[in-house]
Amino acid sequence: MIALPDGLDTPALVVDVDVMEQNIRSMAEALAARGVALRPHFKTPKIVEVARRQLAAGAAGLTCATIGEAEVLADAGITDVFIAYPVWASEPKAARLRALAERIDLSVGVDSVAGAGALAGARAGVRALVEVDCGNRRTGAAPEEAGVVAAAGADAGLDVAGVFTHGGQSYAPGEEPKRKAAEAEVAALDLAVRSLADRGLAAATVSAGSTPTAVLSARGVVTEERPGTYVFGDRMQLVIGSCTPDDIAAVVATTVVSTAVPGQFVLDAGAKTLAKDGAPWLAGHGAVMGYPDAVITRLFDHHAVCELSGGAPGPAAGEVVGVVPNHICPVVNLAAEVVVVRDGAEIDRWPVDARALNH
Amino acid sequence: MIALPDGLDTPALVVDVDVMEQNIRSMAEALAARGVALRPHFKTPKIVEVARRQLAAGAAGLTCATIGEAEVLADAGITDVFIAYPVWASEPKAARLRALAERIDLSVGVDSVAGAGALAGARAGVRALVEVDCGNRRTGAAPEEAGVVAAAGADAGLDVAGVFTHGGQSYAPGEEPKRKAAEAEVAALDLAVRSLADRGLAAATVSAGSTPTAVLSARGVVTEERPGTYVFGDRMQLVIGSCTPDDIAAVVATTVVSTAVPGQFVLDAGAKTLAKDGAPWLAGHGAVMGYPDAVITRLFDHHAVCELSGGAPGPAAGEVVGVVPNHICPVVNLAAEVVVVRDGAEIDRWPVDARALNH
Numbered sequence: 001m002i003a004l005p006d007g008l009d010t011p012a013l014v015v016d017v018d019v020m021e022q023n024i025r026s027m028a029e030a031l032a033a034r035g036v037a038l039r040p041h042f043k044t045p046k047i048v049e050v051a052r053r054q055l056a057a058g059a060a061g062l063t064c065a066t067i068g069e070a071e072v073l074a075d076a077g078i079t080d081v082f083i084a085y086p087v088w089a090s091e092p093k094a095a096r097l098r099a100l101a102e103r104i105d106l107s108v109g110v111d112s113v114a115g116a117g118a119l120a121g122a123r124a125g126v127r128a129l130v131e132v133d134c135g136n137r138r139t140g141a142a143p144e145e146a147g148v149v150a151a152a153g154a155d156a157g158l159d160v161a162g163v164f165t166h167g168g169q170s171y172a173p174g175e176e177p178k179r180k181a182a183e184a185e186v187a188a189l190d191l192a193v194r195s196l197a198d199r200g201l202a203a204a205t206v207s208a209g210s211t212p213t214a215v216l217s218a219r220g221v222v223t224e225e226r227p228g229t230y231v232f233g234d235r236m237q238l239v240i241g242s243c244t245p246d247d248i249a250a251v252v253a254t255t256v257v258s259t260a261v262p263g264q265f266v267l268d269a270g271a272k273t274l275a276k277d278g279a280p281w282l283a284g285h286g287a288v289m290g291y292p293d294a295v296i297t298r299l300f301d302h303h304a305v306c307e308l309s310g311g312a313p314g315p316a317a318g319e320v321v322g323v324v325p326n327h328i329c330p331v332v333n334l335a336a337e338v339v340v341v342r343d344g345a346e347i348d349r350w351p352v353d354a355r356a357l358n359h
Numbered sequence: 360m361i362a363l364p365d366g367l368d369t370p371a372l373v374v375d376v377d378v379m380e381q382n383i384r385s386m387a388e389a390l391a392a393r394g395v396a397l398r399p400h401f402k403t404p405k406i407v408e409v410a411r412r413q414l415a416a417g418a419a420g421l422t423c424a425t426i427g428e429a430e431v432l433a434d435a436g437i438t439d440v441f442i443a444y445p446v447w448a449s450e451p452k453a454a455r456l457r458a459l460a461e462r463i464d465l466s467v468g469v470d471s472v473a474g475a476g477a478l479a480g481a482r483a484g485v486r487a488l489v490e491v492d493c494g495n496r497r498t499g500a501a502p503e504e505a506g507v508v509a510a511a512g513a514d515a516g517l518d519v520a521g522v523f524t525h526g527g528q529s530y531a532p533g534e535e536p537k538r539k540a541a542e543a544e545v546a547a548l549d550l551a552v553r554s555l556a557d558r559g560l561a562a563a564t565v566s567a568g569s570t571p572t573a574v575l576s577a578r579g580v581v582t583e584e585r586p587g588t589y590v591f592g593d594r595m596q597l598v599i600g601s602c603t604p605d606d607i608a609a610v611v612a613t614t615v616v617s618t619a620v621p622g623q624f625v626l627d628a629g630a631k632t633l634a635k636d637g638a639p640w641l642a643g644h645g646a647v648m649g650y651p652d653a654v655i656t657r658l659f660d661h662h663a664v665c666e667l668s669g670g671a672p673g674p675a676a677g678e679v680v681g682v683v684p685n686h687i688c689p690v691v692n693l694a695a696e697v698v699v700v701r702d703g704a705e706i707d708r709w710p711v712d713a714r715a716l717n718h
Contacts, residue, residue, distance in 0.1 A: 007450060007451065009451045009452060009455075009718050010718060011717060011718055012718065043660055043661065065660065065661040066661065085616070085627075085661060086616045086617050086619075087616070088614050088615070088616045088627070088676065088677050090614075090677060091366060092366065092368045093368060096368075111617050111619045112617065112618065112619050112676060114676050114677070115616075115617070115676060118677060131619075133619065133620055137620050137623075137664075138617075138620070138625065138657070138659065138662055138664055139616070139617040139619060139620070139625050139662065140617075140619055140620070141619050142619075168659070255447050255449075256447070257444070257445045257446070257447045257474075257498070258445050258470050258471065258474070258497075258498040258499075259471065260445075260470045260471050260490075260492065260498060260499055260500050260501075261492055261496050261497070261498070261499070264496075266497065266498050268444075268447070268718075270717070271634070271636065271689055272688075272689055272692050272715075272717045273717050275630070275634075275635065276634065276635035276636055276637075276689075277630065277635055278635075298497070300497065300527070301402055301424065301688050301689060301692075302402065302424040302425065302444060302717065303497055303498065305496075305497055317447065317471060317473050317474060318447050318449060318473070318477060329631075329660050330630055330631055330635075330660060333631050333660075333693070334692070334693070334715060334717075335715065336715040336716075355715070356631075356693060356694060356695040356714070357695075358370060358629070358631045358632050358661065358693075359368050359369060359370055359371065359627075
């Protein structure tokens with residue numbers, strides 16, 4: 001687990017650069033061994049320095065959720081970006097896409113005939129990838145309808161370059177959900193590729209991805225994977241078995257500000273720092289390092305209330321502890337910067353370049 | 360309800376300035392009529408322009424949760440600030456308190472003998488207010504122990520100026536929880552004042568507050584109230600009966616990006632925009648304006664999945680809708696700026712000055 005430097009102002013988001021580098025290398029090597037490209041999702045780190053290190057380790061390009069994230073990458077000189085999201089390309093987003101596509105190689109998701117029409121109407125000069133649903137039931141056309149969307153886009157003048165999916169149903173404990181979600185990704189993409197082929201369209205890019213499934217679905221028709229969370233890890237990935245405690249590269253340093261109410265202690269990291277992401281299979285709002293019996297039962301804007309079961313001793317008021325967040329993506333987005341450490345000593349600070357650029 | 364301007368880039372946080380001004384006036388007048396000071400909580404708006412308008416309407420000063428928020432107010436020339444939080448005053452926070460107290464009139468919370476000792480040790484020249492717990496079970500000494508904390512602080516050289524509490528248990532539907540929480544605030548503060556008096560200490564400031572209880576507990580020993588959410592309102596305040604639909608001054612404008620999966624529509628405002636705050640008595644992650652049968656059942660980083668019951672018609676892909684957030688405080692903290700509107704037309708943009716300053 002990460003050792004925290006002394007004297008930090010809290011709450012602060014701390015990143016262990018060596019653990020992060022190991023995560024970057026491991027994923028790159030695992031996918032390279034399978035002959036599948038890695039396009040890490042920038043929505044997790046939102047930090048240009050992290051993206052640069054992922055590219056240096058062999059990533060083919062970056063994935064984004066928003067035009068704002070892609071603009072940050074373009075400003076940093078990163079030139080191959082896929083916005084894996086069904087962007088609705090009306091103004092003013094259409095103008096932003098046009099400006100961006102003049103600067104970088106840009107791909108954008110579509111998941112409907114109407115959306116493809118809007119993107120074609122934007123005349124942005126982007127590549128389009130058709131999103132298909134593999135059981136996550138969020139966005140994405142039915143796989144067998146991918147060709148209908150692709151053909152409509154192509155007829156309207158879009159450069160349709162392939163298909164993509166996200167097996168988000170992989171987020172559950174145990175091996176079975178991960179294996180099934182990976183199978184669902186491959187099967188849906190296979191159907192989608194055939195659906196395009198039926199209309200005489202080729203899928204040069206066939207993209208899957210989530211951290212739990214990234215290695216498992218790197219096979220068959222799949223040409224690239226888009227994991228994001230793997231770079232830092234988090235408590236959900238720990239509990240679902242997609243990382244080990246040694247892979248956790250980011251924790252929130254927070255001070256015990258109160259032990260006034262008996263049976264609990266209170267940290268200065270609230271929902272504006274830890275976020276309220278959780279899951280039915282995850283008790284509490286984060287894991288307090290060094291206090292495995294503590295459960296963060298209530299999270300207010302600026303307070304985390306931690307209850308101790310069975311009379312276990314808690315930290316003293318004034319002590320600084322680390323909390324492994326349930327879900328790291330929203331936590332990074334809440335921070336202005338991360339404190340970069342090596343062997344428990346601060347060596348740098350990195351701004352969260354794409355913080356709040358969720359449009 | 361707020362009318363949204365055309366052509367917004369989404370997601371965007373929209374504030375109707377006339378509704379906000381009405382909220383500012385109403386609370387100021389209600390407390391002035393009771394002879395109780397209003398010290399609005401800055402953790403809700405985090406926008407200097409809003410704080411200035413609250414002061415112009417008669418507020419006695421501002422409340423903050425963090426030193427960072429207080430620094431923003433000091434930079435804006437606002438000179439009377441209470442950090443209603445048991446700040447643990449070790450370095451580097453001690454140095455920040457010292458620097459701040461040279462610029463403004465600053466009060467800081469303490470809730471234990473040890474915390475009072477740490478604050479005294481910081482030699483910051485701040486006033487201390489003792490926090491007591493009135494049943495919220497978060498922070499705060501037992502009311503009858505307030506004098507022990509105050510006396511320890513005074514002995515260590517602190518200027519102990521009073522007591523405060525927060526009846527957060529008021530957050531529940533119906534009149535009864537609000538009435539009981541307000542009674543608990545007044546009773547706890549009464550006990551705390553007596554506890555100080557027993558040790559020969561006076562409480563010049565006796566401070567209560569939450570938006571649901573602010574007017575109800577403005578009586579007896581109470582000298583000031585610290586509501587925050589009232590300035591914008593939100594869905595929780597609506598459901599618990601602390602505001603009406605006409606009082607909602609802030610909504611998230613968001614675009615329907617997908618209707619590909621049957622029975623639902625998907626918005627581009629996810630957890631990084633709407634936050635995941637909720638309550639057992641509140642279904643879903645926000646209220647979709649104009650579509651009362653829609654429930655935001657799943658909230659991902661960049662997607663809100665809205666399900667429609669009973670075959671009610673939903674919005675079309677590409678349509679921009681407003682979402683009333685469950686809890687406005689974390690939502691403002693997620694935005695870089697707010698779009699200020701009047702009668703449905705954009706008239707200004709205000710930066711969220713204290714965004715991410717949660718330390």
